[in-house]
Amino acid sequence: MSTTYATLSARLGEAFDSLLPGADPALRSSDRADFQANGVMALAKSLGRPPREVAQDVINAVHLDGVAELAVAGPGFLNVTVHEEFLNHQLRAALADERLGAVPTAAAKRVVIDYSSPNVAKEMHVGHLRGTIIGDALARLYRFAGHEVIARNHVGDWGTPFGMLIEHLVDLGQDGADATLSIADLDGFYRDARHAFDGDEAMRERSRARVVALQSGDPETRRLWGILFERSVNYISDVYAKLNVTLRREDVVGESYYNDSLAGVVRDLDALGLLVDSDGARCVFPPGFTNRLGEPLPLIVQKRDEGFGYAATDLAALRDRVEVLRANELIYVVGAPQAQHFEMIFAVARRAGWLSDSVHCEHVAFGHVLGTDHKMLKSRQGESVKLAALLAEAVERAYVALDERATVATNERYDLARAIALGAIKYADLSTERQHDYVFDLDRMVSFEGNTGPYLQYAHARVASIFRRAPEGYSSEVHFTLSTPPERALALALLAWPEAVAGALESHQPHRLCTYLFDLAQRFATFYDVCPVLKAPPSLRDERLALCDLSARALAQGLSLLGIDAPTQM
RNA sequence: GCGGCUGUAGCUCAGCGGAUUAGAGCAUCGGUCUACGGAACCGAGGGUCGGGGGUUCGAAUCCCUCCAGCCGCACCA
Numbered sequence: 001m002s003t004t005y006a007t008l009s010a011r012l013g014e015a016f017d018s019l020l021p022g023a024d025p026a027l028r029s030s031d032r033a034d035f036q037a038n039g040v041m042a043l044a045k046s047l048g049r050p051p052r053e054v055a056q057d058v059i060n061a062v063h064l065d066g067v068a069e070l071a072v073a074g075p076g077f078l079n080v081t082v083h084e085e086f087l088n089h090q091l092r093a094a095l096a097d098e099r100l101g102a103v104p105t106a107a108a109k110r111v112v113i114d115y116s117s118p119n120v121a122k123e124m125h126v127g128h129l130r131g132t133i134i135g136d137a138l139a140r141l142y143r144f145a146g147h148e149v150i151a152r153n154h155v156g157d158w159g160t161p162f163g164m165l166i167e168h169l170v171d172l173g174q175d176g177a178d179a180t181l182s183i184a185d186l187d188g189f190y191r192d193a194r195h196a197f198d199g200d201e202a203m204r205e206r207s208r209a210r211v212v213a214l215q216s217g218d219p220e221t222r223r224l225w226g227i228l229f230e231r232s233v234n235y236i237s238d239v240y241a242k243l244n245v246t247l248r249r250e251d252v253v254g255e256s257y258y259n260d261s262l263a264g265v266v267r268d269l270d271a272l273g274l275l276v277d278s279d280g281a282r283c284v285f286p287p288g289f290t291n292r293l294g295e296p297l298p299l300i301v302q303k304r305d306e307g308f309g310y311a312a313t314d315l316a317a318l319r320d321r322v323e324v325l326r327a328n329e330l331i332y333v334v335g336a337p338q339a340q341h342f343e344m345i346f347a348v349a350r351r352a353g354w355l356s357d358s359v360h361c362e363h364v365a366f367g368h369v370l371g372t373d374h375k376m377l378k379s380r381q382g383e384s385v386k387l388a389a390l391l392a393e394a395v396e397r398a399y400v401a402l403d404e405r406a407t408v409a410t411n412e413r414y415d416l417a418r419a420i421a422l423g424a425i426k427y428a429d430l431s432t433e434r435q436h437d438y439v440f441d442l443d444r445m446v447s448f449e450g451n452t453g454p455y456l457q458y459a460h461a462r463v464a465s466i467f468r469r470a471p472e473g474y475s476s477e478v479h480f481t482l483s484t485p486p487e488r489a490l491a492l493a494l495l496a497w498p499e500a501v502a503g504a505l506e507s508h509q510p511h512r513l514c515t516y517l518f519d520l521a522q523r524f525a526t527f528y529d530v531c532p533v534l535k536a537p538p539s540l541r542d543e544r545l546a547l548c549d550l551s552a553r554a555l556a557q558g559l560s561l562l563g564i565d566a567p568t569q570m
Numbered sequence: 571g572c573g574g575c576u577g578u579a580g581c582u583c584a585g586c587g588g589a590u591u592a593g594a595g596c597a598u599c600g601g602u603c604u605a606c607g608g609a610a611c612c613g614a615g616g617g618u619c620g621g622g623g624g625u626u627c628g629a630a631u632c633c634c635u636c637c638a639g640c641c642g643c644a645c646c647a
Contacts, residue, residue: 028586038588041627051627074589075627119647159647255647281645291643292571303645310647337641339574367575368640376640407607420609432583435575437640439582448609450595451583458609466606503586515584518594525610534606548606570609 001093003101004495005035008068008080012037015062019054020046025078033079034068034492040076051076087488088480090495095478095546100554102498104146112150112321113139115333116240116247119156120232120254121165123187124239124387126369126440127335133429133563134366135333136245137510140561145505150325153247154317155236157229157254159310163211166224167203168193174227186235187386215259215307229256239387244422244563258316262308265315266301272352280304286347289340299344314345318361319354329360331508336365336435364508367437374439390442394421397446398454408569419565420454421446426564427453431514451518453564456555459521463552464568466533466545474545481543486527493520494550501561510562517558524551 002010005027012025016039023043030036040058044051055072062070068082094101115135118128135151142149168189196203213221233252240247266282269275274284276298283298291297301312321327332342342363349355368376399417402408408416428445432438448454467473482488493516500516503509533544556566 026587032589036589041588045627077589156647161647279644283644289643290572292573293643294572298644300645305645307645309645313647335641336575340642365575370640374639401609405607405609436583437576441582444582444596447596452595452609454609455595458607462607462610469606511584515594522594526612528606529602529611532606536606544606569607 001090001097001101001103003103003498004082004087004090004492005499008035008064008082011062011064011067012039012058012078012080015058016043018061019043019057027080029492029496030079032073033071034082035080036073037070037078037080040078044076082492084480084482087482087491087495091480091491091546091550092478094494094497094550100497100550100557101495102144102501108146108148109328110148110150110326111142111329111331112152112325112327113142113331113333114152114154114317115139115331116236116245117154117156117334118236121161121186121228122156122190122232123185124236126385126387126390129243129387129390129425130366130369130429130434130438131333131335132240132243132245132247133426134364134434134510136247137430137513137562138331138333138364138505138508139246140563141501141505141510141513144501144561147329150321150327151247151251152317152321153236153252153254155232155252155254157232158256158259158313160207160211162214162225162228163207163209164197164203165190165193165228166210166214166221167206168196169224169228171196186232229254242391243387243426244565246563253317255310255313258313258320261316261320262312265312265319266308269301269348269352274348274351275301284348284351286344286351288347289344297344299348311341311345311348314341315349315354318345318349322354322359327359329362331362331364333364333366336367339363339365362508364434366434370437370439372439372441385440385442390425391421393442394425394446397421398424398448401448402570412569416567416570419567420448420457420570423453423457423559423564424448425453426562427456427514430510430562431518433511434509451514453559454570456517456521456559457564457566457570459524460552460555460559460566461568461570462528463524463548463555466548467552468568470534470545474542474549478542478546479539480546481540483540484531486523486530487544487547490520490523490527490547490551493523494547494554497554497558501558504561513558513561517555520551520554520558524555 009025009027012027016023016025020043024039025037026039027035027037040055041051044054047054052072055076055078058078059070064070066083067086068080071079073079113135116128116132118124139149139151197207210221214225233249237249269284275282276285278298281300281304282302283300285296285298289297299311300309302308318330321330346355346361355361370376395417398420399413402413402417424445429438431451445452480491482491500513504513527547531544533541533548536544559566
């Protein structure tokens, strides 16, 4: 089936095309009609003719019999009113389709999505939440569209801090370290290590030596490193489970994984003549990048001390994803401050021929997490909000709310509270434009009012309660008459579902789906208020039940694409 | 200094080059309250879209400039 928007746009497109090849109808939703086509104004300008006259030509040329009615409005806009019979046809098709009319892609790609990427031996905090949740929503959207997703959790498990961490592990002794790490107090471990490192020259010396041992593959050092790695992966796996994030253990492919290919990166760049020695460091100078003095800005691949920088790791990872994983698309869900770094990485990879034009490569950036004071939420010191504490707080509040309502059996309240709390947290993060800085306000997100995850979940639960009272369901021969404005408004929103999902994916903006779902939920709430369902006469009851069913499915599917559960009671 | 991002209602945010009322949510005020779940619905007040130019028939949206804030700019990842 073709979506309502696609049908209208295609038919209008033909008419526009007949007047001027390639002219865009610019079909949009409208508050004056069901849709409006704004393209006439531009077309009239190209043709050098009065807009209203051109609009009339479009009306004469268009084939919309049985689909919609056009009317010229204002200076030359086309208002589109869809016929009830066509809406009925489209709604019935959506009803019969698992995916509510969202057609899977005809050109499936293999997409590597790099996201979450916490540091080993450090606790996850709100800063990690953002990338993790956005990345996971994108992964779900890609999969839903029919693409093959390879998730890559590029954890920070290598580099100089590990000298310090391993020495601290040695100091504690394995039993002591086990005790510390097993209670998931990774921050405490890191903090103590840092403290020892800062206060003790001998410790610093040992740490430096340990880094060398680690990089040269000393077995005992690697074993100790492995302990830290294992504990950390267990910890983050636990967090992902609590967050209902789709990242799996095997998606953890950290910096250390690329260790053996770093020398190859340098060698190949050198062979291509791209490598320049600068102050002893081996660099590539991609054109167009300058530093604060206006001099060419280097991408440092190998440091003066022979060590490899993270540029080398990122280049190795990129090659692995293109050459070994055979990805057609690379997505990096990483904070906005890294924008220049990724531009340089991509530029160098293209110059080296590792990235062909056929591989789409994109840094999906997200803004900072700010406190309610609008200052950066830093990861150091006690300033950061630990994920675990945050989750617990949100769950507690949801639990209290459920207790007060007492609509759900006591033994189910905890699980439900978790689903609601998670919905609140995830939705708060996903519903704002990802590139903007994000003000993290727990009070706001767990208030469960207005444009929140729980509001959407609540809308879904209300539909579910209707079906509990109408177990017999409705006739498959339902006919949509859409006799009241709220029904028609709801129907139009339901039919826009495929575009909402596609738009969120194409722009890599999950918040677009949030906006759509909130609008849908509001329309449903109005419909629900004004249009009795169970008490309606039989044929109307069938129609309204079908609208309820479509609403529930759109909400549940939409929320699931955001990684949020849609309970049937709350 | 160069580059990037941001500046929309008291607060948090949407806004796809368009139409006499720039939209939500929260907060405030006022209604709905014999209810298929009130975590709801309906309504009101509140905005020179940071300032100034420009392009355009038309600019919150595109371009320039200024102001303010944040981020990045060589060996930490």
